[in-house]
Amino acid sequence: MSNVAITLPDGSVKQFDGPVTGAELAAAIGPGLAKAALAIKIDSEVLDLSRSIDADSTVEIVTRKSEDALDLIRHDTAHVMAEAVQALYPGTQVTIGPSIENGFYYDFAREEPFTPDDLEKIEAKMMEIIKRDDVFSREEWDRDDAVRHFTDIGEKYKAQLIHDLPATETISMYRQGDWMDLCRGPHLPSTGHVGKGFKLLKLAGAYWRGDSNNEMLQRIYGTSWRDEKELKAHLMMLEEAEKRDHRRLGREMGLFHFQEEAVGSVFWHPNGWTLYRTLETYIRARLDKANYVEVKTPQLIDRGLWEASGHWEKFRDHMFTAETEDDRVFALKPMNCPGHVQIFRQGMTSYRELPLRMAEFGSCHRYEPSGALHGLMRVRAFTQDDAHIFCTEDQITSETEAFCELLLSVYKDCGFEEVVIKFADRPETRAGEDAVWDRAEAALAEAVEASGLDYTLNPGEGAFYGPKLEFVLRDAIGRDWQCGTLQVDFVLPERLDASYIGEDGEKHRPVMLHRAILGSFERFIGILIENYAGRMPMWMAPVQAVVATITSDADAYAIEVRNALDAAGIRAEVDTRNEKINYKVREHSLAKVPTMLVVGQREVDDRKVALRRLGGKDQEFLALDEAVARLAEESKNPAEK
């Protein structure tokens, strides 16, 4: 029997006469750790504490404090839930139940739907199983035996899963008491380790294997943590997220509404539209500075053009169409690119004009599936901050670099500092030859490398005409939103016959770079509202300042102050209502107005204002001129600074 040397994370080495289990290793290090140990980690692989280590290796003992512990806890909670469900509802089949961000889910096949009341019963049963504290024991099974076993007990989904596992895969089962599940593991030592820090959250439908052609299963989502304190903190976070829901804030702040006669389309109210226009003005200024030209193309275009572009074939079901009396069919544009190519095609374009950066705040309509609609985040009528850069292959790199720089700067101005980039390559169904895709992917990869930014691969997620970069920003409460995109397209210029005259006097195909920074104004505004919880930065706020009087003696002066703010380009309102100042402060604070200028007799006498910031406790007493100058500076959009 050969010796085993185990290196611990602190660099120390433990020698053993032969193979040793994780539990034995922990015990050898110390009794405290032996008690706290949940699993072991060799390289980056987490394994059961009962696994035996038979070769020299670097091993970390996973305890409840470890990052890896959460994954184990969540996965085990899913197992416990599955047992509970099968105990309460015989005949229910189990399928899969992974750990996910903040929790877990398990998909079940059962005729009768679960109800919210069932969740409580299941939780109670889970508590019993956890209290029972059964050991999770691992068994390796023969593949055929495993398939037969699950088929015999009527678990056809499990049998199918095993059947489809790669031949090289070891079939492992985990037992907890009398209940057993197919599982790759690893698991905690016993069900008791799950603890009480979990809660079942919601019921949902989910397709077997994520395919909408398959039957629908019932999914139960839960959240699970190290202890009740962490659970409580997470539930608080969920409440916080609900408070910043843009649909709720949009209504409370009177920014916009939806109604059933125009499902998926926004009715922008005055304040909401002011926010929208402010953002548009800012983006337009940034594009101007970055040497884009702006255009506007038709809403309705004959289906012939969509057939030529390839969109009709692929997206016809999601296009709104209109038929005219002369039997022509027009489509409401779902995107702007074919329109931009038409402008590009007018007259002859010289290589000297490239790169040509053609921008449009393009109003698009897409018949999105009803279940996809979600406030401003997913609508059927939206406006993109779209642009197409017509350029040569040689220019892809420099245009990509310039775009990345512009995009990051815009995000920063909007309050987003954390951005990750994903490289999405060719999807299964696509247009264009593989050789063209090779070139497009290589060019884009080279360009993003040249920009010096980190990126991860998002395989198979490219557009049907070309690979793309996806720009994902992280908001104030840690949620990720994909907004920006840059797509390399060699296909559409070919299909729609766009060409330019090169240095050699011959016709050449330009490359098109499809790109957007915000994505859609609607969605980006939704993200902004949630990011700021409705408390927009000064430059975006629909109403930037309210002048509020203490008594009616200050009315005339208050109006003068409002007019001075207005003349300085500040969006200001005046509140001379016969209400107490407490009432006004509360109301405008709830409306999330960033600054309030309170004026009473003292301010009238001294030509001053009492400046109060949203959420602040103190006031600043300033001369009127100074207050106006200061607020005017703060109100400028970042492109004006």
Added chain:
RNA sequence: GCCGCCGUAGCUCAGUGGUAGAGCGCACCAUUGGUAAUGGUGAGGUCGAGAGUUCGAUUCUCUCCGGCGGCACCA
């Protein structure tokens, strides 16, 4: 589109087989009050739409529409 839940006043919600209530908001009156709710009075609802069961439906059943949570989709 699929699965589940939901639809009562502008908003948040209570309630009932015999056609409805609260708080906030809104209107009016009084109050002129120094930094997150002054008091009083009043108006406001085909109980999402349609059909069915019933002597009678907001309440029970069905269909449709819409919303919510997921799944699928996202040029």
